Amino acid sequence: MLLKLVLRNSFRHRLRSLLTVAGMGVAVLAFALLRTVVSAWYAGVEASSANRLVTRNSISLVFPLPLSYRDKIRQIDGVKKVSYGNWFGGYYIDRKNFFANFAVEPESYLSLYPEYLLPDSQRTAFYRDRKSCVAGRKLARRFGWKIGDTITLTGTIFPGNWDFVLRGIYRGRDDTIDENQFFLHWDYINETLKKTVPRRADQVGFYVVGIAAPELAAKTAEAIDRAFKNSRAETLTETEKAFQLSFVSMSEAILTAIRLVSFVVIVIILVVVANTMVMSVRERAGEYAVFKTLGFGSFYLAALILGESLLIAGLGGAAGIVLTFPAAKAFAAAVGNWFPVFKVEALTVYLAVAAALVVGIVAAVVPIWRVVSVRVVEGLGRIE
Amino acid sequence: MNKKNSSLVQIRNLYKSYRRGNQIIPVLDNIGLDIKEAEFLALMGPSGSGKSTLLNLIAGLDQVDRGTIKIGRVEITSLSETELAEWRASNVGFIFQFYNLIPVLTALENVELPLLLTGLSRKERRRHAALALELVSLQDRMDHHPRQLSGGQQQRVAIARAVVTDPTILVADEPTGDLDRTSAEEVLQLMERLSVDLGKTVIMVTHDPRAAKKARTMRYLDKGVLTDAPEISFTEFL
Numbered sequence: 291m292l293l294k295l296v297l298r299n300s301f302r303h304r305l306r307s308l309l310t311v312a313g314m315g316v317a318v319l320a321f322a323l324l325r326t327v328v329s330a331w332y333a334g335v336e337a338s339s340a341n342r343l344v345t346r347n348s349i350s351l352v353f354p355l356p357l358s359y360r361d362k363i364r365q366i367d368g369v370k371k372v373s374y375g376n377w378f379g380g381y382y383i384d385r386k387n388f389f390a391n392f393a394v395e396p397e398s399y400l401s402l403y404p405e406y407l408l409p410d411s412q413r414t415a416f417y418r419d420r421k422s423c424v425a426g427r428k429l430a431r432r433f434g435w436k437i438g439d440t441i442t443l444t445g446t447i448f449p450g451n452w453d454f455v456l457r458g459i460y461r462g463r464d465d466t467i468d469e470n471q472f473f474l475h476w477d478y479i480n481e482t483l484k485k486t487v488p489r490r491a492d493q494v495g496f497y498v499v500g501i502a503a504p505e506l507a508a509k510t511a512e513a514i515d516r517a518f519k520n521s522r523a524e525t526l527t528e529t530e531k532a533f534q535l536s537f538v539s540m541s542e543a544i545l546t547a548i549r550l551v552s553f554v555v556i557v558i559i560l561v562v563v564a565n566t567m568v569m570s571v572r573e574r575a576g577e578y579a580v581f582k583t584l585g586f587g588s589f590y591l592a593a594l595i596l597g598e599s600l601l602i603a604g605l606g607g608a609a610g611i612v613l614t615f616p617a618a619k620a621f622a623a624a625v626g627n628w629f630p631v632f633k634v635e636a637l638t639v640y641l642a643v644a645a646a647l648v649v650g651i652v653a654a655v656v657p658i659w660r661v662v663s664v665r666v667v668e669g670l671g672r673i674e
Numbered sequence: 675m676n677k678k679n680s681s682l683v684q685i686r687n688l689y690k691s692y693r694r695g696n697q698i699i700p701v702l703d704n705i706g707l708d709i710k711e712a713e714f715l716a717l718m719g720p721s722g723s724g725k726s727t728l729l730n731l732i733a734g735l736d737q738v739d740r741g742t743i744k745i746g747r748v749e750i751t752s753l754s755e756t757e758l759a760e761w762r763a764s765n766v767g768f769i770f771q772f773y774n775l776i777p778v779l780t781a782l783e784n785v786e787l788p789l790l791l792t793g794l795s796r797k798e799r800r801r802h803a804a805l806a807l808e809l810v811s812l813q814d815r816m817d818h819h820p821r822q823l824s825g826g827q828q829q830r831v832a833i834a835r836a837v838v839t840d841p842t843i844l845v846a847d848e849p850t851g852d853l854d855r856t857s858a859e860e861v862l863q864l865m866e867r868l869s870v871d872l873g874k875t876v877i878m879v880t881h882d883p884r885a886a887k888k889a890r891t892m893r894y895l896d897k898g899v900l901t902d903a904p905e906i907s908f909t910e911f912l
Contacts, residue, residue, distance in 0.1 A: 576774065584762070666736070
């Protein structure tokens with residue numbers, strides 16, 4: 291019967307309770323979406339492999355490295371495979387059509403990234419045709435590209451219009467893999483540069499180094515950088531994760547602000563739920579005094595109030611969590627270009643559940659304390 | 675020993691005061707009182723005389739400043755808050771002026787409420803609550819919520835709730851204060867029956883001389899001092 295009482299008490303003031311539940315739902319939804327935005331920022335970091343190192347110019351990523359480093363890197367202990375590439379920086383039709391596009395050495399690059407799944411026939415076709423390209427499934431869907439289509443990118447780093455024939459559409463091994471990338475042949479760009487701007491030829495933006503085991507990362511990275519010490523282009527080698535994090539760290543202040551706002555939202559709703567509980571309990575002070583009069587102890591009263599608070603916070607939290615998924619989908623559709631992987635993580639759901647529980651428990655503390663500490667006769671208002 | 679001649683409630687040298695700001699207001703002054711088992715006692719007096727305070731102390735709802743209250747073999751003035759709560763649950767039934775039923779529970783559930791503190795099964799609790807409602811002739815109103823009942827019916831539900839645990843004492847604070855004359859009469863008759871037929875000790879605080887007339891004993895409290903007040907005429911209150 292106590293459960294029945296909790297349920298009925300929770301909705302005695304239907305409008306107030308429903309508004310509080312709705313507020314809680316919106317707060318949890320906002321919390322989960324903001325957390326998902328932060329997670330999306332780190333998607334590249336999460337998807338990075340512990341078996342890959344990235345070598346770049348130690349001054350900045352903007353400065354290239356000679357192609358000749360490739361053979362030297364291959365000879366270093368612990369290195370299994372070396373690939374290389376450049377940020378191509380082209381856009382499709384309009385500058386607003388932003389997506390990541392890289393000029394890479396196809397065979398070695400795709401073998402280092404087994405998470406990009408490509409049918410063998412498409413892979414072979416891509417390898418064979420130097421003027422071909424491969425696009426991610428989401429990117430192809432976005433622009434309506436089909437295999438065999440000619441795609442013209444306008445270069446920003448490598449000026450001019452560049453035509454590529456789409457030979458493959460890859461998909462990610464799982465939903466943490468970015469399917470919005472575009473790969474083309476580094477050779478094709480390099481051959482053109484040899485004719486047009488020879489001083490820029492035979493240079494790469496980065497090397498991707500496959501290593502035998504993650505535990506060799508530090509030693510191998512150190513060995514690579516040592517090999518090019520005092521050369522005309524010194525290198526900086528780090529794990530792929532650290533490389534990705536260096537991009538994310540540029541936005542660290544924004545991410546910290548988003549994280550902070552996500553918790554502030556929860557604190558605000560905590561105050562709202564606590565206010566609802568304080569009002570409800572104050573209105574029923576006489577009833578709680580009757581319970582005490584009948585012999586009900588503090589434990590029962592605390593259970594009644596806590597149950598009510600948890601029910602309101604729990605219903606709101608559940609609604610917020612359920613709504614997070616379609617909202618995240620809609621959000622991803624709207625800003626998918628900026629967040630290639632926008633997925634509500636299990637951790638976000640757990641945090642949202644924990645937030646709802648914490649709100650339910652904390653909001654009940656003051657009302658419980660008031661009810662428990664008031665004398666029976668004061669509650670009954672019967673002091674003559 | 676004759677049941678009706680033994681003292682169930684023994685109050686000795688009882689003092690109680692309240693603090694209002696810096697002021698200490700004495701409410702009860704050296705009260706001594708014996709109430710026999712199965713007695714129906716009316717406590718009368720003007721507002722502020724300390725009637726309800728005395729009732730609260732007898733019912734174990736408040737703590738005394740000095741003095742003792744012994745009920746049966748238990749000196750309740752030496753019990754802690756938790757012990758008092760347990761003692762109340764099994765020994766005292768409460769009837770309030772404004773019924774104090776829980777509005778979201780049905781009549782049956784309201785009566786069942788005190789039984790939650792017993793070890794009875796749900797089925798047993800329901801059976802006891804139904805019997806108590808039958809005792810107050812409300813067996814056909816079990817599923818009604820308090821707002822669907824008249825004042826008199828609500829008070830009868832409150833009486834059923836008070837007796838459902840078979841307590842030794844029933845305390846009633848102005849039980850007819852919010853009722854019309856007919857309903858008040860029904861409630862008083864019921865309380866009289868509980869005392870006479872079921873041997874319950876009923877202690878009732880009232881302003882209403884008609885209600886007091888139903889009681890077998892009447893004590894008068896004025897400025898915290900208890901008197902027999904045999905000279906009080908009921909017509910004075912009318």
